[in-house]
Amino acid sequence: MYNPKISIITIVYNDKIGLEKTINSVLNQDFKDFEFIVIDGLSTDGSSDLANKYIEHITKYVREKDNGIADAFNKGLKFCNGDWVYFLNAGDFFAENNTLTKIYNSFLSLSKSSIVSGKVKIVDVNQVPLGYNHPNGKVSIDDLLNRNIIAHQATFVKLEVFNKIGNFKPYKIHMDYDFWIRCLRSEIKFELIEEVVACFTRNGVSSFRKNYLIAVKEQLGILLNYSFISKFRYYKVYYSNFLYFSLKSLIRLLIGEKMTNIINQNRLKR
Incomplete structure (x- = not known):
């Protein structure tokens, strides 16, 4: 069985334009030692046709009804064989074409931590930066008890952590926060870095x-x-x-x- 360095999971539901942006961002990475898993919650807007267009570059494509984001994340985890797991939702994209190379060579390959988390740049639907990152400014892991300082689009988790902590629980919004808190309680080691890993598309303000x-x-x-x-x-x-x-x-x-x-x-x- 092929064991890549990184498993990339992308979930999508009725976001054909965002999905293509994300797929191209993944395929344009100069780091190639990854598997690419796409979970589609039965989109009806042509997202499945788009995924089939790129199917030869997708390691695993699943199209079936799910029970929300946490359920879709967990479905993706079933197919992971990588050392590190990374979630990049449809509509979000890597900051640069050499992002994975920089992150792996400078941090993942050297880190003694089980979770490595950087920052996301916040952009609008036209990919225009809104002028701030998340988290914004210097943070420490203790800040996690006050707010969610960890963006999953900027975070790499060793696959073995999910075996120890369990998968995501079915929260509507804070399924990732619950996971980070469980990791913190179980003394999983975090490494917070200043690198901008991805761009997070902030839409749906209302x-x-x-x-x-x-x-x-x-x-x-x-x-x-x-x-x-x-x-x-x-x-x-x-x-x-x-x-x-x-x-x-x-x-x-x-x-x-x-x-x-x-x-x-x-x-x-x-």
């Missing part, structure tokens, strides 16, 4: 606002579930965020969405 409190509730619930916070802190932080979200929505209504987005971008750049 959808993001709608899901804001869901994300907060999931994050706090994860920390509570693994005894990193108390119930008192859970409710205190949740209702603080509820008030913040309500006030922010009112301000957006009064001064307009465009001005609010400019303020948010300037805040994130700091």
